[in-house]
Structures are given as structure tokens and as C-alpha cells.
Amino acid sequence: MNFEVTEEQKNFLDKVDRVCKLIRDYETKAYLEERINDRVIPEFGEIGMLGCPISKKYGGLGYDILTYVFALERIGREGNSLRTFFSAHISIGQMILQNWANEEQKRQYLPETTNGKSIMAFGLTEPDAGSDPSSIVTKFEEKGDNYVLNGKKHWVGNGTFAKVITTYAKGPDGKISAFIVDTNSKGYHAEEMKNKIGLLTVKNAEITFDNCIIPKKNLLGKKGNGLSVAYSALIDGRLSVAAGSIGVMKDCLEESIKHSQKREQHGSTLAKKQLIQEHLATMIVNIESSRWLVYRAAVARQKLHDYVESLKEKDENWLFLLNRENKEYSNLRNRADRLAAIAKLHATNAAFDSANRAVQVFGSFAYQKTSRIARHFLDSRAIIIYEGANEVLKLKIASLELGDKYQSY
Ligand SMILES: Cc1cc2nc3c(=O)[nH]c(=O)nc-3n(C[C@H](O)[C@H](O)[C@H](O)COP(=O)(O)OP(=O)(O)OC[C@H]3O[C@@H](n4cnc5c(N)ncnc54)[C@H](O)[C@@H]3O)c2cc1C
Numbered sequence: 001m002n003f004e005v006t007e008e009q010k011n012f013l014d015k016v017d018r019v020c021k022l023i024r025d026y027e028t029k030a031y032l033e034e035r036i037n038d039r040v041i042p043e044f045g046e047i048g049m050l051g052c053p054i055s056k057k058y059g060g061l062g063y064d065i066l067t068y069v070f071a072l073e074r075i076g077r078e079g080n081s082l083r084t085f086f087s088a089h090i091s092i093g094q095m096i097l098q099n100w101a102n103e104e105q106k107r108q109y110l111p112e113t114t115n116g117k118s119i120m121a122f123g124l125t126e127p128d129a130g131s132d133p134s135s136i137v138t139k140f141e142e143k144g145d146n147y148v149l150n151g152k153k154h155w156v157g158n159g160t161f162a163k164v165i166t167t168y169a170k171g172p173d174g175k176i177s178a179f180i181v182d183t184n185s186k187g188y189h190a191e192e193m194k195n196k197i198g199l200l201t202v203k204n205a206e207i208t209f210d211n212c213i214i215p216k217k218n219l220l221g222k223k224g225n226g227l228s229v230a231y232s233a234l235i236d237g238r239l240s241v242a243a244g245s246i247g248v249m250k251d252c253l254e255e256s257i258k259h260s261q262k263r264e265q266h267g268s269t270l271a272k273k274q275l276i277q278e279h280l281a282t283m284i285v286n287i288e289s290s291r292w293l294v295y296r297a298a299v300a301r302q303k304l305h306d307y308v309e310s311l312k313e314k315d316e317n318w319l320f321l322l323n324r325e326n327k328e329y330s331n332l333r334n335r336a337d338r339l340a341a342i343a344k345l346h347a348t349n350a351a352f353d354s355a356n357r358a359v360q361v362f363g364s365f366a367y368q369k370t371s372r373i374a375r376h377f378l379d380s381r382a383i384i385i386y387e388g389a390n391e392v393l394k395l396k397i398a399s400l401e402l403g404d405k406y407q408s409y
Helices: 007-032 040-046 065-076 080-100 103-114 226-262 274-314 327-366 372-382 390-402
Strands: 120-123 139-143 146-157 164-170 176-182 188-192 204-215
Touching (some): 065 274, 080 226, 146 176, 164 204, 176 204, 327 372, 327 390
Parallel strands (some): 120 164
């Protein structure tokens, strides 16, 4: 399997690296003040990162998923907080439109998001429906040319300032559909969720749909097929979290090496102590084992993407061909789903473990939020919960192997 990048992609990744270094101090300041880092959108917008894997036709850079994953890995070094902004805007934002929207919807929404004028978010989770999205209670009904939505979503990343979100609601027949929602729609309210224990430069919102009116043309994908849209978005979301986790681990390792080579206790540097070396060795194994899982999952996701794009070119009824009866699609989708779940499960556990070990290497020096390591530790707790809690991913991985009748979630 080839994980090489072209010279052009390398130049882009160098730009990502440069912007990451440029905004580093602002990110620290924003984190401590618990606010959005207002340099992120203009600086990353300037190099095209806000539309990295989105087709050039809609103002993106049109990069493949592996290049996008490499960019997220680099961004992850600056923290899960920063990386989460991109995951919400791109992986479970724009990519949903790129994959599922019709041409008119893509032309209407994507260009404004790739240039950063409009930020995206994903509203699936509800107070009574987290790991089990099929139990959502947000409802929609048809009224003339519109749909009317009622219900609540919570934890929506970027939700306080996103201009466009995708959301998911149940129709009178109990089937879930996906919708594109302009956040200035009548009956749409967003409120910041406060007192988080980490991810402090990301803003999460509770969203209320109070007879929220959405034009019928904003139905996303087939009516009643909303869970397929949401679940496919979660493949991209998991991949993005897993990619960012590698960056987190690299940063924890590098900082731990620097600190342990400098700090002396009991007559020699910490780096000479075998128990400290055990922490470093585990971090290295965590990085290397995660890396290949993530890159392999990215390649599998790209194959699925290429297949669906080829269907779109060949058949205007492509939406109706994305089902279990289509064996080629089904196989590619299951493989992408499985590998993204494995990568996310492994890399997020490894990132939290690495951050925890790095705190130990730093001792009290990592016990204040001014420390990068402290922030990695706090932020890496969330990644074990969101984009599919890790317990549920274990069940998914097992049941994909065992077969449908063993599905236990
Ligand atoms: C910081 C943050 C950002 C988020 N961003 C978004 C966002 O942008 N958009 C969005 O829609 N949602 C978002 N979420 C919500 C997130 O996806 C959910 O928190 C997640 O799906 C878990 O749901 P829950 O919190 O309701 O936990 P629950 O579903 O109540 O689960 C609680 C625990 O039970 C376990 N569990 C559940 N079912 C089973 C089972 N069958 N067997 C064994 N164990 C089980 C879970 O693994 C978990 O450990 C975010 C959450 C956080 C914390």
C-alpha cells in the first residue's frame, strides 16, 4: 500500500505546518480564555485547508482522503480542540454534502463553506439518543413546500456559529431523514453548552427546533434514508479523530523526550530512568501502531468514495444504487466502516494513554492548563466518547465479523 504524497501535496502539508506554528500561541491563549481562536478561519482559509478534500468545482483543493488525513495529523499536534473544529466543519460537515447532496444543493452550499464564509456543523445527538441514533425523537412533518422540525440536539460542535448544519429527524412513519438547515431559519435556536472539561476552543451548542421551517429542497439524500447519511458521515468523523490522535501522540512524545532529557532528579536526567523510558517506548508503539491503521482506513475510504463518484457519473439514479443489494458498494462500505472503527478505537485509546503517560513524565509541570500536555490530556478524554463511543465501536467491529444476526447494539 502506497502512503506517499506528491510534491504538490507535500507543499500543501508544509503550509499546514507553517500555519499550525503561526497560530500556536493564539490557540494557547484562546484555550485559557475558553474562546474560539479567531486566527484559525482566516489563516487556514488562506491556504485552502477549509476545503481540503472538497472538489475544486466547489472551491475546495480536491485532495484525496489520505492527504486530508495527513493534514489532520499535523493539526492534531496543536490539540484535539483545534482538530475538532476541522472535523465538524469538513469531515462531518462539508463531506456529507459532497457525498450525499444533489448538484443544486452542492452549488448552493459548498462554495461558501470552502472559502470560510459559512462554517458547518453536524446535529445528530439528542439528550435521549447518543450511542443509539435510531432512537432520536426530533420530528419532521410536511407542510406545503416545507418541512417543519421540532426537537432538540445537543453537543453540536461549531454549533454556536455554524451557518449551515445537517440534522436528522423522524417522519410520521418513524423513518429518519437527513436535512440541510440554514441556521437563520425561523424556529432555529442555538445555545452554547458551558463548563466543559476540555476542548475549550471548540464551541458546542444545544440546538432547539421550534417549528423550524425548512424548504423541501433541503432534504438530503433519499427520504427515510437519514441514518445511512449519518452513519456514513461517522466513518469520515472517526477517521478524522483517529488522524488527529496520531498528532496528539507525536506531540506528547516529542515534548516528553525534551523534558526528560533536561530534567534531572536523583543525580541524572529523567531520560536515563528505565521507568521513564517505558513511558516513551509505549508512546512510540502507540504512534506506530495507530499510524498504519489510520492510513489503511483512509485508503479504504478513498476507494469507497471513488466508487460512489463513478456511479454518480454513470447513473443519475445513483442514490438508489447505494444499498445492500449492490455487492460492490456494500463490500467497499463495510471495509471502510470496519477499518475506520478499528483505527478510531485504537488511536483514541492510544492517544489518551500517551497523554496520560506524558503527564506522568512531566509530573507537576503538566498539572496546569498552560501546559500543552495538560491540554492534550483533558482534550483526549472526549475522543473516547464522541464519533462513536469506544464500547460501541467494539460491538460494531465484532458484529461486522460475526454477521448481522449477532449485532448487539
Ligand atoms: C465534546 C463532544 C463533542 C461532540 N460533538 C458532537 C457533534 O458535533 N454532533 C453530534 O451530533 N454529537 C456530538 N457529540 C455527542 C457524541 O456523539 C455522544 O456523546 C456519543 O455518541 C455518546 O452518546 P452519549 O454521550 O449520549 O452516551 P451514551 O450513549 O449514554 O453512552 C454512555 C456509555 O454507555 C456506553 N454504551 C452505550 N451503548 C452501549 C452498548 N450497547 N453496550 C455497551 N456499552 C454501551 C457508551 O459506550 C458510553 O460509554 C459530542 C460529544 C462530546 C462529548
